[in-house]
Amino acid sequence: MKFSLKLLLLFLVFFYSNTLFAQNEQKTEKTDSLLDLIKNSDNDTIKATNYIELINLTLYNNPDQAKLYIENSLRLYKKANNEKGIAKSYSKKATYFYIKSQKDSARYYLDQSIHMYLKTRDTLQAAVMRHNVGINYLQEGYQEKCIEIMDMNIAVFKRYNDSIHLGNAYLIKGKVAYTRGYLNIALNETFNALKIHENIKENLRIAEDMLQVGIIYDNLKEYEKAISFFEQSYTLYEELGYNQQKSQALNYLGLSNLYLKNFDLARESFQKALQLSQKIGYKANIARSYVNMGHLTYETKDYDKAIENFQKASALWKSISSSYNEANVFANIGEAYLAKKEYVKAIDYFDQSIALSNAINSPRALKKAYEFKSVALEKLNNLKSALFNYKKSKILSDTIYSIERTKAIDELSIIYETEKKEQAIVLKQNEIELLEQRVKVNNLQRLLLGSGIILLMIIFGLLWYSLRQKAKRSRLEKEKLNHELDFKKKELATHALHIAKKNEVLDHLKQKAEDLISCKNTSGYQQLIQAINFDLRDDNHWENFARYFEEIHKDFNTNIKQQYPNITSNELRLLALLKMNLSSKEIANMLNISKEGVKKARYRLRKKLEITSDESLLDLVIKM
Numbered sequence: 309m310k311f312s313l314k315l316l317l318l319f320l321v322f323f324y325s326n327t328l329f330a331q332n333e334q335k336t337e338k339t340d341s342l343l344d345l346i347k348n349s350d351n352d353t354i355k356a357t358n359y360i361e362l363i364n365l366t367l368y369n370n371p372d373q374a375k376l377y378i379e380n381s382l383r384l385y386k387k388a389n390n391e392k393g394i395a396k397s398y399s400k401k402a403t404y405f406y407i408k409s410q411k412d413s414a415r416y417y418l419d420q421s422i423h424m425y426l427k428t429r430d431t432l433q434a435a436v437m438r439h440n441v442g443i444n445y446l447q448e449g450y451q452e453k454c455i456e457i458m459d460m461n462i463a464v465f466k467r468y469n470d471s472i473h474l475g476n477a478y479l480i481k482g483k484v485a486y487t488r489g490y491l492n493i494a495l496n497e498t499f500n501a502l503k504i505h506e507n508i509k510e511n512l513r514i515a516e517d518m519l520q521v522g523i524i525y526d527n528l529k530e531y532e533k534a535i536s537f538f539e540q541s542y543t544l545y546e547e548l549g550y551n552q553q554k555s556q557a558l559n560y561l562g563l564s565n566l567y568l569k570n571f572d573l574a575r576e577s578f579q580k581a582l583q584l585s586q587k588i589g590y591k592a593n594i595a596r597s598y599v600n601m602g603h604l605t606y607e608t609k610d611y612d613k614a615i616e617n618f619q620k621a622s623a624l625w626k627s628i629s630s631s632y633n634e635a636n637v638f639a640n641i642g643e644a645y646l647a648k649k650e651y652v653k654a655i656d657y658f659d660q661s662i663a664l665s666n667a668i669n670s671p672r673a674l675k676k677a678y679e680f681k682s683v684a685l686e687k688l689n690n691l692k693s694a695l696f697n698y699k700k701s702k703i704l705s706d707t708i709y710s711i712e713r714t715k716a717i718d719e720l721s722i723i724y725e726t727e728k729k730e731q732a733i734v735l736k737q738n739e740i741e742l743l744e745q746r747v748k749v750n751n752l753q754r755l756l757l758g759s760g761i762i763l764l765m766i767i768f769g770l771l772w773y774s775l776r777q778k779a780k781r782s783r784l785e786k787e788k789l790n791h792e793l794d795f796k797k798k799e800l801a802t803h804a805l806h807i808a809k810k811n812e813v814l815d816h817l818k819q820k821a822e823d824l825i826s827c828k829n830t831s832g833y834q835q836l837i838q839a840i841n842f843d844l845r846d847d848n849h850w851e852n853f854a855r856y857f858e859e860i861h862k863d864f865n866t867n868i869k870q871q872y873p874n875i876t877s878n879e880l881r882l883l884a885l886l887k888m889n890l891s892s893k894e895i896a897n898m899l900n901i902s903k904e905g906v907k908k909a910r911y912r913l914r915k916k917l918e919i920t921s922d923e924s925l926l927d928l929v930i931k932m
Contacts, residue, residue: 339362340357340849344356345665353385354388356380356385358376359377359384360396363377363400364606367407368549368550368588369549369588371407378404379526380398382401383401388536391428392430392433392656394419394445395428395430397860399436401417402415402417402421407552407588408589409449414690418440419441422434422438422441422677428762430928431468433558435460435461435464436473438460439457439458439476440460441457441849442458442461442480443873446483447496451488455484458477458480461477462477462478472508474502474504475501475505475510478497478518479499479513479516479520481497483498486499486524490526491527491528498520498521501807502517511544512544515541517817518538519538519557522541523560523837527542529567531567533569535565538557538560539561541553542554542561543556545557551584551588553590555584555585555597558578559578559593561864562574562581562600565577574600575601576602579601581596581597581600586690592624592630594624595633596621598617599621599633602618603640606644611647615641618641618644622638631667631908632668635664635665635668635677636676638657638661638664638677639658639680641657642658642677642681646684649687650749651684651687654681655685658684659677660683661673661676662677671707676695676701678700678701679696679701682697693779735756744924864883864932875916878909879909879912879916882899882913883932885898913925
């Protein structure tokens, strides 16, 4: 059994490795193909467009290589004076700096992109770029500005029926609600986003929505649900080849497993997340992975390793100016030293956490630092200072509780106000529909009045017109009769042609037979057969017939050949005879075949023309 299990594991590893290799090979081939197109093209815009494709392939996996492609696309678009292309290149440049955690540069190029899109009157793409500005506001704590941008963008995306970005806007609103602690509102907004993106099968957005749903469930302590959404999100990101997002999903997946005490699964997720983040150089994710590894090693009582991981995270948070995360990680280091009973070192890190937390006004981080500092001071027998710090942590705890309670009340208030707004919108829509109905009634009344006047004018006009039409109709009827007479003459001429052909052949055969009888020439039979064969192959009369036929039934052959390019000349003859509504016997005589042969020919023709058993071949031919 164990041996079979090992074989299965080896097979799965082999299959997964080959799959990844195939995917990477496909990406490499596509990259090489795009580079060849750039090399062989003389058109700057085409070159720049191919560089954009290369950026999309490499931005999240090899951002430094992507940066070179971005600079090339920007240079070529500027050379071609392509303003939309310049705007697109600026947006890619903003994403690059965002990945590199250089937020000021990212904001600058987003603003440049928005300016260029508005210059070209592309309101939709300007809204897409403004969406990214809203994300930056959310990360910097400017939640109201973020919501303002998202509400503005939702109106734009609805107007343009842009489901992808409409769902994205709802996702960000969910993230704002999550940041404020309104978890039920956050879950509702995020599910709105997921529903929109699932309807259009946009896998990248679905993965992002599922990741956020998992985060919310994690905060609601519904870890099993959270893990399910994290795993689905990771699978989609893996299929798409998005390493940055994969590392985020792995970090969250590891945390949920850590809360459930699934330490091995948590360790595996954190290690994979760290490797992916280091590969693409995304500092925030690297730091997050080290923090999570620190929590894991702390839980497994490997305090020295926990301190090492937290210190690595601290250096990274400092390098990208993330004070809130730095304050928290200082408290984590202090907690690890406290567990090691190195109380002085622990107090030093708690003080650093307190200083940073005060600077950024973070009551949660302050509460944690004061609480653990009081424990360390108590261990050092400094009871007075320990009590002072404990009281501070208690005050902060009450403040946080009050904030949480206020948030809960606010959330209920927001839900209530939202429902009121939705009801008001429905009422307003009903009022608009009523006004529209009234406008329609007024327009109908005006239309009826105008129609009455027009009707009187039409009646007088018709009386005058009918007098003229009588004379015209009599003339047209006469012309129609003449036309029909000409038509019948042509039909008669066609039939006469065939009778003449038959008589000619019969006379010829009669003469040959008399010659044979008079001269008793037995070898003459062969000549008779040859003469008959010659007459059977003679197409001159058919050419005359085709000419007359085309005069009567104009463009018949042309239309048939256009609809059925594979039609043969013999099949065209059969169609022409059917068009004349001749019987099978008549057709057999004219084509020098048996009635059974006509039947087979019609069957083959039906098959070629793809006519079902319920359809009539004759009806189809007559309509042509």
